[in-house]
Amino acid sequence: MVEETILNKEHWLPIGEISSRSGVAASALRFYEDQGLIHSRRTAGNQRQYQRSTLRRIAFIQAAQRVGLALAEIRGALDSLPDDRTPTKTDWSRLSRTWRSRLDERIAELERLRDDLDSCIGCGCLSLQRCTLYNRQDHLAAQGPGARILRVGIPGE
Amino acid sequence: MVEETILNKEHWLPIGEISSRSGVAASALRFYEDQGLIHSRRTAGNQRQYQRSTLRRIAFIQAAQRVGLALAEIRGALDSLPDDRTPTKTDWSRLSRTWRSRLDERIAELERLRDDLDSCIGCGCLSLQRCTLYNRQDHLAAQGPGARILRVGIPGE
């Protein structure tokens, strides 16, 4: 509390500060800004200044990436946050809630996979006609190029 | 059984057949072969011919990708399979078992993330000092470039 009160004085943080606090390289932060994931204002000398809340945005980005979301998707989610004002609890809460369902899907997918694998270990198969693991393959066909890890079942991509 | 007996007659399949049966583009199959993930023999006219068991290898590759493994890693796993003979149940079983622990890790990670998120929804936070989600970020610093989705905690990378 004491700490926050003190720090609140300097409401705007330079990129290096954001970088060291978030563990994200400055180059990545500029990249995120290019991509519209975060925003800054500039000083008279054209240097970026970020709001404290940007750290939260970045935390969100990182967490979302762990779940396997592409930056474009994350951007979509973050777009629902207000850019002008600091997001309220309600803003974050709404965001987190919709995002959580993604997470649930992802987990369910992996669990399904694990169960399939279990039954495959049991039967020693991965066998042609019967194995669920094997026959799931249809899903994967006809997706675009590029690294697509866990990018499955996302409509509109 | 009847079906298998019939099909066993043509033991070697051309790339187009493997492609349509697996849902993986022929170009991708050639790429996998370049990368040493699958193998073929050639006809007199230099056309690839794959063993039936290659379909299983491909299924495995696809499944492993869903879990977030990189091709290089998958290759490592597949290298433990015999190239000369059709893999036995034991071969697959051994492979699946080590791979399963990866899956478990992945799932555990996502669940941890979900629980963190839950507490964040509860507190409405993602807040600076306290939030576990936020403070997990340290983990993420200092990783190489490139698409790194869910590529977390893999030693030797």
Next chain:
DNA sequence: GACCACTCTCAAGTGCAGTTTAGGTTTCAT
């Protein structure tokens, strides 16, 4: 024996998520 679908190689291109480099400007502590 000609046709056509299928296959071959090799090189270049794509999309993602950044990093690196080069050359210049700003800020801050002394």
Next chain:
DNA sequence: ATGAAACCTAAACTGCACTTGAGAGTGGTC
């Protein structure tokens, strides 16, 4: 007032997982 540290832009480069394109060869069918 000056020098180091931090910051700026733009363009090029990286690694992964493929795809696309060009030009040539193969093989099963009428």
